[in-house]
Amino acid sequence: MWRFSSSQTLLNNNKMRKLASIQKIKALEPIEGADAIEKATVLGWQLVVKKGEFNVEDMAVYCEIDSLMPDKPEFEFLKPRGMRIKTVRLRGQVSQGICFPLSILPSDFAVVEDADCTDILGITKYEPAMPACLSGIAKGKFPSFIPKTDETRVQVLQKVLDKYKGEKCYVTEKLDGSSATFYVKDGEFGVCSRNLELIEDAENSFWKVARQMDIERKLRSIGKNISIQGELIGEGIQGNKLKLKGQTVKFFNAFDIDKFEYLNFFDFNKLIGELKLPIVPIVALDYELENDIDAIVKMATIKSQILKDVWAEGIVIRPYTEKIDLLLLNENFDNGRVSFKAINPEFLLKYGE
Ligand code: AMP
Numbered sequence: 001m002w003r004f005s006s007s008q009t010l011l012n013n014n015k016m017r018k019l020a021s022i023q024k025i026k027a028l029e030p031i032e033g034a035d036a037i038e039k040a041t042v043l044g045w046q047l048v049v050k051k052g053e054f055n056v057e058d059m060a061v062y063c064e065i066d067s068l069m070p071d072k073p074e075f076e077f078l079k080p081r082g083m084r085i086k087t088v089r090l091r092g093q094v095s096q097g098i099c100f101p102l103s104i105l106p107s108d109f110a111v112v113e114d115a116d117c118t119d120i121l122g123i124t125k126y127e128p129a130m131p132a133c134l135s136g137i138a139k140g141k142f143p144s145f146i147p148k149t150d151e152t153r154v155q156v157l158q159k160v161l162d163k164y165k166g167e168k169c170y171v172t173e174k175l176d177g178s179s180a181t182f183y184v185k186d187g188e189f190g191v192c193s194r195n196l197e198l199i200e201d202a203e204n205s206f207w208k209v210a211r212q213m214d215i216e217r218k219l220r221s222i223g224k225n226i227s228i229q230g231e232l233i234g235e236g237i238q239g240n241k242l243k244l245k246g247q248t249v250k251f252f253n254a255f256d257i258d259k260f261e262y263l264n265f266f267d268f269n270k271l272i273g274e275l276k277l278p279i280v281p282i283v284a285l286d287y288e289l290e291n292d293i294d295a296i297v298k299m300a301t302i303k304s305q306i307l308k309d310v311w312a313e314g315i316v317i318r319p320y321t322e323k324i325d326l327l328l329l330n331e332n333f334d335n336g337r338v339s340f341k342a343i344n345p346e347f348l349l350k351y352g353e
C-alpha cells in the first residue's frame with residue numbers, strides 16, 4: 001500500500017486563474033422594477049444581463065471581475081472604467097462579471113464548458129499599482145521552498161463546497177494590504193513581497209516592518225527552517241482604509257519548510273502567539289462549512305474588526321486541519337490547499353473595485 005502525506009501533493013505551481021471561460025447560464029431571474037435587464041447566475045456569481053440575450057442552459061463567455069479587457073470595439077463600453085470589469089450595482093442588484101455571447105470567440109474555438117478563453121481573448125488580470133514604499137530591489141524570484149500566498153474565490157468552488165460541506169472551519173477577516181513572507185532557512189533570514197525576495201534596504205516597508213517587529217530574531221528563536229506569512233497593512237498601503245498609524249503585518253500562515261507543509265490552525269495560532277506577533281482578526285471559530293455560496297458571501301458582508309465602521313474586504317475560510325486536494329490542483333486553483341476567500345461586495349462597490 002502506498003501512503004501519501006498531504007505534503008507530497010502540495011505543489012508549488014501557482015497557476016493563473018481563469019479570468020474568462022465558457023460557462024452555462026444556470027438561472028435567470030427578474031429584477032424588481034427593471035424591464036430591460038435580468039439577474040443571471042453563472043458558477044457561483046450573480047450578474048446582470050440584458051433581458052432576452054440568454055436563455056437558461058445557454059453557454060456564454062463569462063469574464064470575472066478584475067479582467068482587464070483588450071482595447072477592441074466589442075469591449076469599447078468598458079473604456080470609461082479603464083477596460084476593467086468591476087463590481088457594479090444596477091437597479092439594486094449587485095453584478096459581478098460580464099457574460100458575452102459565444103460570437104466574441106474565434107469561429108474555430110472549441111466550445112466546451114469551462115474552457116479557458118482568457119488568452120485567446122487577450123484578457124489580463126488587473127493589478128493595482130505598487131506604491132513606492134513597497135517596491136524594493138529584488139534579490140531573486142520568490143523562493144521555491146515556500147508556496148506563494150493566494151486564495152481562490154468561493155464563487156468558482158462549488159465542487160469544493162459539495163465535498164467539504166460540514167467540515168469544521170475557522171474564518172478570518174481578509175485584509176486589504178500586501179502579502180509579506182518572512183523565513184529562516186539554513187541560517188539565512190529572508191523577506192519577500194508577494195512575488196519576489198527582497199534585498200534589505202532602509203526604505204522598503206517589508207524590511208522596515210521586519211525590523212520593527214523583530215521578526216528575524218523571533219524566527220531564529222524557533223530553531224528550525226520556518227516561514228510565516230501575513231498581510232502588510234497601514235499607512236501608504238492600499239489607501240490605508242483601516243486608518244492605521246504606521247505599518248504592521250497581521251499573520252495568517254506558518255509553513256514548515258523542511259516538511260513542506262502548513263501548520264494546522266492550532267499550532268499556527270500557538271506559534272504566532274508565542275512569538276508575540278499579531279494574527280489576522282478572527283471572524284468565526286467552529287464554523288461548519290455550508291454548501292451555499294450566497295450564504296458565504298453574506299457572511300463576508302461585514303464591517304472590519306480593526307475599524308468598526310469600515311467595510312471589511314471579506315473573509316478567508318479554512319479547515320482547522322490543513323487539507324490538500326487534487327481536485328483543486330486539477331482545476332488549476334493554485335497549489336491544492338483547501339482555503340478560499342469570499343470578497344465583500346459592499347467593499348468592492350464602495351472602493352470602486
Ligand atoms: P487577493 O488579495 O484577492 O489576491 O487574495 C489573496 C491574498 O489575500 C493573499 O495572497 C493574502 O496576501 C491576502 N490576505 C489578506 N488577509 C488574509 C487572510 N485573513 N487570510 C489569508 N490571506 C489573506
Ligand code: MN
Nearest residue numbers: 175176177178
Ligand atoms: Mn489583496
